[in-house]
Amino acid sequence: xxxxxAHPDHFxxxxxxxxxxxxxxxxxxxxxxxxxxxxxxxxFDLPVSKSTATHHFNVLREAGxxxxxxxxxxxxxxxxxxxxxxxxxxLLDALTRAADRAQVVVALDA
Amino acid sequence: xxxxxAHPDHFxxxxxxxxxxxxxxxxxxxxxxxxxxxxxxxxFDLPVSKSTATHHFNVLREAGxxxxxxxxxxxxxxxxxxxxxxxxxxLLDALTRAADRAQVVVALDA
Numbered sequence: 001x002x003x004x005x006a007h008p009d010h011f012x013x014x015x016x017x018x019x020x021x022x023x024x025x026x027x028x029x030x031x032x033x034x035x036x037x038x039x040x041x042x043x044f045d046l047p048v049s050k051s052t053a054t055h056h057f058n059v060l061r062e063a064g065x066x067x068x069x070x071x072x073x074x075x076x077x078x079x080x081x082x083x084x085x086x087x088x089x090x091l092l093d094a095l096t097r098a099a100d101r102a103q104v105v106v107a108l109d110a
Numbered sequence: 111x112x113x114x115x116a117h118p119d120h121f122x123x124x125x126x127x128x129x130x131x132x133x134x135x136x137x138x139x140x141x142x143x144x145x146x147x148x149x150x151x152x153x154f155d156l157p158v159s160k161s162t163a164t165h166h167f168n169v170l171r172e173a174g175x176x177x178x179x180x181x182x183x184x185x186x187x188x189x190x191x192x193x194x195x196x197x198x199x200x201l202l203d204a205l206t207r208a209a210d211r212a213q214v215v216v217a218l219d220a
Contacts, residue, residue, distance in 0.1 A: 013205075013208045013209075014131075014133060017127070017130065017131045018131055020127065021124075021127045021128055021131045023124060088204060088207075088208045089204060089207060090200045090203055090204035090207065091201075091204040091205070091208065093200055093204070094198060094199065094200035094201040094203075094204050095123075095201070097198075097199060097200065098123050098198045098201065099123075
């Protein structure tokens with residue numbers, strides 16, 4: 001698939017929820033949402049190994065939640081916020097708001 | 111626990127999402143939301159056995175999404191909509207709206 005990984009152009013609620021049920025993946029989404037800008041894979045605060053994080057980024061990308069592209073050797077991540085809001089109005093709003101209100105408990109890397 | 115099962119009085123986002131990631135459980139929530147009234151366990155349109163359905167009702171109740179009580183020999187289910195909306199504003203709205211827009215694909219009982 002070359003250096004630009006494949007991204008879906010339609011979104012399945014089941015797949016999106018399976019992506020968002022994981023607390024590490026919600027943390028990635030919340031960090032992107034809070035920053036309002038693209039973040040390199042190495043730039044997130046995550047309690048998991050690099051290879052586990054790569055898996056989580058792949059799940060999010062394949063569900064349509066993030067878009068990835070390279071800048072030099074850095075793989076950058078952007079939240080597909082507008083497309084998600086169009087497909088599932090209010091869903092990311094509800095989850096990022098919930099994260100603001102609650103302590104985000106992130107499971108340790110198993 | 112007698113005839114009135116225990117219900118949580120606080121809500122955990124992780125547990126709520128783990129309940130809602132299952133399409134049969136989302137279908138139960140959507141049917142309660144659409145009807146606007148209590149529904150007996152036997153009154154739902156679900157593609158699973160009675161014992162599997164009972165498991166799904168238990169998961170929803172333990173996550174705080176539904177309240178159960180007996181009327182005679184019927185176990186009735188009500189959506190804890192106001193409490194969920196207070197705990198996680200917009201979450202049930204987003205999911206029930208998504209169900210309205212998309213075909214709900216429900217996995218067959220395994």
